[in-house]
Amino acid sequence: QVQPVESGGGLVQAGGSLRLSCAASGRTDNIYAMAWFRQAPGNERQFVASNRWSGGSTGYADSEKGRFTISRDKSKKTMYLQMNSQKAEDTAVYYCAAGSSIIASETSNARAYSYWGQGTQVTVSS
Helix, strand or coil, X not given: CEEEEEECCEEEECCCCEEEEEEEEECHHHCCEEEEXXXXXXXXXXXEEEEXXXXXXXXXXXXXXXXXXXXXXXXXXXXXXXXXXXXXXXXXXXXXXXXCCCCHHHCCCHHHCCEEXXXXXXXXXX
């Protein structure tokens, strides 16, 4: 199995930046893609960004394009989410997900991922 663990959440002012990390352990050699999702209280889990573990393919939710950047360091088995120009709407628990049996067209679908971290809270103040 793969066990993702998120870190880096916290409080940031609107317009500021925050960088989240997701360290993966276990059978990371079987990872096809990793992704970030977020969920605000009372809301559905929302796709943020995805990154194919090998090949460099990335994807973003339309609302986050230009503000968020996903990347990974395979040598450190870590995925990152750089969040710039943050807005109050970004406030949520951010989850890291990994999957080994994912169709390329389904990388934004939470159901495609088998392994999930416990989340890290991001709060953006106005």
